[in-house]
Amino acid sequence: MKRPASAMAEPLKLYYFPVMAKGLGPALVCELSGLSWLGPKDLGFTRDDWPKLKESGKCAFGQLPLLEVGSTCISQSIAIVNYIGKLAGTEGATAEDFAMSQTLLAEGEDLYAAMQKFQPTRSVKLGEYGRDGITLKGNATANAKFWEEWVPDQLQKLEALLKGKNQFTAKGETVGELYLWAMLHQMKLCKSELFSATPKLGEFYARIAGLAGVKKVVSGASTYGEWEQYFVNPE
Numbered sequence: 001m002k003r004p005a006s007a008m009a010e011p012l013k014l015y016y017f018p019v020m021a022k023g024l025g026p027a028l029v030c031e032l033s034g035l036s037w038l039g040p041k042d043l044g045f046t047r048d049d050w051p052k053l054k055e056s057g058k059c060a061f062g063q064l065p066l067l068e069v070g071s072t073c074i075s076q077s078i079a080i081v082n083y084i085g086k087l088a089g090t091e092g093a094t095a096e097d098f099a100m101s102q103t104l105l106a107e108g109e110d111l112y113a114a115m116q117k118f119q120p121t122r123s124v125k126l127g128e129y130g131r132d133g134i135t136l137k138g139n140a141t142a143n144a145k146f147w148e149e150w151v152p153d154q155l156q157k158l159e160a161l162l163k164g165k166n167q168f169t170a171k172g173e174t175v176g177e178l179y180l181w182a183m184l185h186q187m188k189l190c191k192s193e194l195f196s197a198t199p200k201l202g203e204f205y206a207r208i209a210g211l212a213g214v215k216k217v218v219s220g221a222s223t224y225g226e227w228e229q230y231f232v233n234p235e
Contacts, residue, residue: 009070012037012084014224015045015053016065019122021230022077024217025108025182026065029081029175031213031222033088041225077179078105085175092176097169100161101176104168108176111154111183118146119190119231126234143234151187152197159198166203173211181208185218186231 014030014037016023030037040046045053053059059066060075067074067083074080085091085101092098116130118138124130127139138146158180161168168177184205188194195202208214220226 011035013043013068014039014065014080015043015068016040017047017050018226019228019230020182020186022065022112023224024185024227025179026067026077026080026084027217027222027224028178028182028214029084029090031217031224032173032178032211033084033090035084035088037223039222039224042223078109081105081175081179090173090175092169092174093171097171097174100168101174103161104174104176104180107154107158108180108183111180111187114146114150114154115183115187115231118143118150120234121230122228122232140234147191151191151194155195155198155201159201162200162204164200166200166207168204172207177204177208178214181205181214185209186229189229190231190233 012030012033012035014023014026016026016039018040027039030039050064053064053066054062058068058073060073063075065075065077065080067080069083074083082091082105092101116135116137120126120137120143124137126137126143129136166172168174181204184194184201188205195205209218216222217224218227
């Protein structure tokens with residue numbers, strides 16, 4: 001059962017940078033949870049504050065996002081959204097919907113990981129090493145093959161999971177659906193025709209995009225603040 005915002009002793013506190021990347025999904029889940037929360041804008045958190053937060057030991061793996069709930073600190077995006085889903089009752093009302101939500105969370109992670117490998121970001125171009133000095137992003141040939149072969153295959157699999165509907169679960173707003181949408185949105189910013197061959201997935205995307213809470217977050221009007229696009233097209 002969903003817990004009302006008044007049941008929380010204090011707001012959820014979400015820390016991340018002003019880029020979509022791994023921040024958009026948790027922000028959407030927070031906003032649509034019905035729970036009180038604070039994002040970077042209202043926390044006054046900026047990139048300049050990251051070294052101090054990192055040194056505090058609150059981030060288990062030395063990275064963001066971080067969700068702080070009282071004395072509890074939760075790292076890793078999937079753990080964060082699942083924690084919120086448990087509190088708010090948005091993890092899936094039935095065992096089947098819970099399983100579907102988890103499936104979509106995993107797919108969202110796969111999409112993000114693939115984008116990291118093959119799509120340029122604000123700071124790493126095709127063929128360049130990432131900030132870790134180890135990970136080498138794919139070249140133009142790999143990028144083209146990614147969009148021509150891998151992405152369509154993944155989208156068709158999601159289309160099949162929808163079974164002719166525009167939502168994956170009974171309510172259609174589980175944490176998994178919101179997290180998946182966050183990744184699809186970032187892909188669509190790079191390829192406007194993303195859903196040309198998957199009409200029901202396109203309807204799913206449009207339905208979530210039309211939710212008031214989603215509009216509020218994406219527009220920068222929420223407690224999270226303004227966004228910067230993370231993935232970009234090759235120059």
